Amino acid sequence: MALNGRNIREQILSLLARKDYRPLNKVEIARKMGVTAAGRVALRKSLRELERAGEIARIRKNRYILPAEADLVTGKLSIHQAGYGFLAPEVSGQSDVFIAAENIGTAMHGDRVVARISQDEPYRRIKGRREGRVIRILERAHDTIVGTLQRSRNFYYVVPDDPRFVHDVYVGQVSSSPGDQPAMAGLPLATSKVAPQIGDKVVVRLEPWESRHVNPEGQIIEVLGPASAPGIDMLSIIRKFHLPTEFPRDVLEQAKA
Structure with missing residues (x-):
């Protein structure tokens, strides 16, 4: 069965909306839809696109369902500096979902996530407000953070400038080798050619974060x-929001005219 584009997405949604549908993985969906081996690449692509769009959700054992069938909500996560957060649903008209700090997992401020609404009374801390738990991160909002380099006994870490990033970011392990300089021992650098010192403002590229049990x-x-130092606060803001530090050539030429 040859499938592509809009046609395959509509057929997937139609299958998942059937009353007799039970959660299936991608192989089972392909079999159910009669997709041949040649069409499975297009099927997998469509499943990924539908999941990113929040139109379908992937649950345990990589099975797919419609979000409403499992009390799932897709949206943008806003985290308070105290650690808890609120999920703003992408579906118009739905109320925000409260996410307790222990239910955020490895999601960060601004991430696009999927949360499962809790039906347990003990978790309804605020009457009339929905509460949920993040079960999947669809898209990271940030791949870098700006903060101040610090050192503990065993690790170098960066304290983010934005208080909504509630976790310090580890950037290296303190070396115990003789002769090491305190500010740089064991501190790996990616592309920076300048040696950072404790107390410096730095830009950190985040690595994949998989476990809430570690920073x-x-x-x-x-x-x-x-x-x-003078001007560092402004430079930090520029890096945080990825603002340009130079005007484009055509703008400069117009200014000279």
């Missing part, structure tokens, strides 16, 4: 300078 990790890619 996120990353690599320093740029050293902005001492946090107290």
Whole structure:
């Protein structure tokens, strides 16, 4: 069966909406729809697109369902500096979902996530408000953070400037080798050619974060300078929001005209 584009997406949604549908994985869906081996690439692509769009959800054992069938909500996560968060659903008209700190998992502020609405009374801490738990991260909002380099006994870590990033980011392990300099011992760098010092503002590229039981990790890619130095606060904001530091050539030429 040859499938592609809009046609295959409509057929997937139609299958999942059937009253007799039970959750199936991609192989079982292909078999159910009569998709040949040649068409399975298009099927997998459509499943990924539908999942990213929040039109379908992937549950345990990589089985697919319609979100409403399992009390799932897709949306953007906003985290408070106290650790809890709120999920703003993408479906118009739905109320925000409260996410307790222990139910956020490895999601970060601004991430696009899928949350399961809790039906247990003990978890309904605020009367009339839905509460849920993040079960999947669809899209990370940030691949870098800006913060201040610090050191504990065993690790170098960066404290994010944005308080909504509630976890410090580990950037290296303290080496115990003789002769190591305290500020740089064991501290790996990615692309930065300037050696950072404790107290410097730095830009960190985040690595994949899979476990809530350990802090996120990353690599320093740029050293902005001492946090107290003039202009560093402004440069930190520029890096945080990925703002340009130079005007495009055509703009400069127009300014000269």
